[in-house]
Amino acid sequence: MRKPLILFFLLLLFNQLKAQQYGLFNTKTLFDGFENPAQKTFVLDSSRKYASNFFLPYLGINATTKGGDDVIRRLISTGDFSATGISANPKDINRIYQNSNLYLFNFKIFKSYKFQKELGFSWQLRTDANLKYTNGLLIIFDQKEWSKIKEQSNNALNNDGYSQSYHQFSVTYRENYNKKLAFGAKLSLLSGITYNELKVTNSSLDFTSDGVTPESGDINMTLSGRYKSNFLRAKDQSTNILIPNFKNPGLAVSFGTTYISKTGYTLIANIKDLGFIRWANKSYVADFNNTVLNIPRGSTTKEAENRITDVVIKNAYNKSFISPTNAKADFLISKTFNFYTPSIIVSKNLFYNGGDIVLVNKFLYSGFSISAIPAYNFNNLFLFGMQGMYQTPNFEFFMGSDNLFKTTRTAYAAIQNTTSSSSGYNGASFYMGLGIKFGYTVEHPQNSSYMPGLDGQETSFFKRVFSIFSKNR
Helix, strand or coil: HHHHHHHHHHHHHHCCCCCCCCCHCCCCCHHHHHHHCCCCCCCCCCCEEEEEECCCCCCCCCEEECCCHHHHHHHHHCCCCCCCCCCCCCEEEECCCCEEEEEEEEEEEECCCCCEEEEEEEEEEEEEEEEEEEEEHHCCCHHHHHHHHHHCCCCCCCEEEEEEEEEEEEEEEECCCCCCCEEEEEEEEEEEEEEEEEEEEEEEEEEEECCCCHHCCCCEEEEEEEEEEECCHHHHHCCCCCCCCCCCCEEEEEEEEEEEECCCEEEEEEEEEEEEECCCCEEEEEEEEEEEECCCCCCHHHHHHHHHHHHHHHHHHEEEEEEEECCEEEEECCCCCCCCEEEEEEEECCCCCCCEEEEEEEEEEECCCEEEEEEEECCCCCEEEEEEEECCEEEEHHHHHCHHHHHHHHHHHHCCCCCCCCCCEEEEEEEEEEEEEEEEEECCCCCCCCCCCCCCCCCCCCHHHHHHHHCCC
16 A cells, blocks of 8 residues: 555645746747746747747646655656665655646737837646655655654654645736837736645654564554645545636736847846735635544555545635745846857745756757756756757747756656666656747838838837836926
8 A cells, every 4th residue: 555655645745846948048939938028029020920839739847856765766667665775864854846837828919110019918727836754754654664763753754845736827018128128027817726735843653563563553643733725635626627717816927127238148037926826715724733643554545545634624624825826036147159159047936945047058050959958956956958949930849858867767767667777866857839920020110011019109118117217207
């Protein structure tokens, strides 16, 4: 029963190394225009007026585990679980990060030559999870190793983690403030799908025994903490759970700017997805105060799951609560040298731990580009990503990974059904996308008899906003 049970327990705990796709920053792709709202998507005299992914793939998925590496690697690769070789010290903390960002649909319009105005609409499906837990949680599912935590029973099961998934419907607008400076914003309406959060602040273990060995008896867990979720049993979820219904509404905003200096440097700064979700009054909160959970030796997976679920249900009550989105602050500086474009990116989570320092090395030849992307994550992780792209003014296709070596090793081990020989943390990352432009060509007015937005009375939205600070007002 151990493999399904530990997976269930981990899913209960978090059921985010970020999938940012740094190689797409400053590429003027459709993805870049939605994720960095001040970025241009259209090229005068070349691009057509409309752009969309036409419901074709536009996605990014990223997952990383740090701590208990051999245990997790064995579980992923072969399906076998063993806690052999890991310490029972409660100070040994493990982490799981997961993120996905799927653009189900996006559509962008070139609105005006003057101020280079662009208006976009998008529908995304997002997930985000961050979990930290002790080795005791791993050991408890390997009866051969129970003797390790008999001496380290206090706080052996402490943990803190959350996950949430939601729909994000957005309107994006950008314009040039002048020839060098541009601003953009993205306003989003959110519809929550699932939320889970478990925080165990105090825990202790007691082992009953038949007098022969400690691992021959039952486990009694004493837990103190809080669990929050918008559902109690997965089976109670409706089959149309992925259909937006706005029972759990939320709002988010992104805003940013780009600046191109006289010497050719490009600067980009953003605040992304700053927002919240209000989970409905029918959501659940369960408080634990020295609650005892007994799992008899020899319990089946179903019996163990039922005992865990029963403890949650017994202590749960209906209550609305608010959760923040995983907002980020980004900064980029870049300059092109013929066919080579290096970019330095710094990204930091605003509400949760984590962030990245990234060096993107882009090599371009005749519409084809390859990017090598070394990165340091603030959770003390080193990554290396690669990206390939083919891009014309009216077509783009890209594919890549933020964590190439770990992804390759994990995929190989899973396919071969064998334990990977790699050391260190486990991880996997993949993203891809396609965008197409269509309609009239957005020609320069000197080359066209008609260009939308040439009305002499037209003004800049951001100029009107910033005019409130003018002394002449």
